[in-house]
Amino acid sequence: MRCVINKRGDVMQMYLIQIMLSGLFVVLFLMATVQKSDSRLVKQQVLERELVLLIDSAAPGMSFVVNKGYRNGIVQDVFVQGGRIFVAVDGLVSLKGYSYFTKYSVVVREFDDRFVIEVRESG
């Protein structure tokens, strides 16, 4: 009788652990899916690639304005580093950015309501 009681208790405990871990996996899965289906990533990609094409084709003296109140979200940060441009949209930080090429230097200036990307002569 003792061993039967012990076994029943152990099975119950195992089931509980199993259910908790299964629930954890389901939550992780749902969180990953929600993150992937979020449109902020698309907005970020659109902005980065648009800016890259503009920089690639720009001549010195040109500048491009990105309003912070973008129609599809709030642009929180725009910066260039190591030949790549990074745009943060709606709290989504850009980790990889997108690479560009240019013969000139690219500078980003921040104002109250906009970012201005300027293409200047090197040096």
Add this chain to the structure above:
Amino acid sequence: MVDTNALLLWNKRGVLGEHTLMIARLALIAFVTFILLGISSLVYSYDINIRDAEATLLARSVVNCFVTGDLLDPDKRELARSELENEELLYSVLDYCEIKGDLDRYYVRVIIFDSAREEYVFSQGDSGALWVRGLIKSQTETLMVARLDGSDARLEEVSSFKGYVPGYFEKKYSIKRSKDGGEGINFDIYVEVLVNAEV
């Protein structure tokens, strides 16, 4: 008389079996979850592809580096054989053209044919991706058109289409080199650009 030690040992063995089964079940659940995560990542992933435009823009920048208008720039880009044999120039055309940025994704090749049909080749980047281009380029589609020839109908090949290679651009330009106001020398410049996807 019940052997208590045997009972305890039997219980422990039973518990161990349940643990093993539980680990196996959890591993199976984790495996299925990761598969579902992977599938959902594929379904919801979205990559905006601008490589074609990047390839065209890069080709334009490189050609402008060598050519001003329809003339090879004689001041900057002297086509003396001694300079062309400079290995630094041969394999770093983007650096030579002062094109900066994160250039790991780009492969550029420039071939200049002079009037004597001699080739001068400049390149930069990983040419390994060209074998993929070669595979796709070799797949051609043929457009066949049915033509009536009197009372006979026959199929005639009118054109063939090369497979689409994203991020690939090639073009040949004809240019002239001004000879100090004298007669121009004709050159052909062939530029090939391959832009790889972001990793």
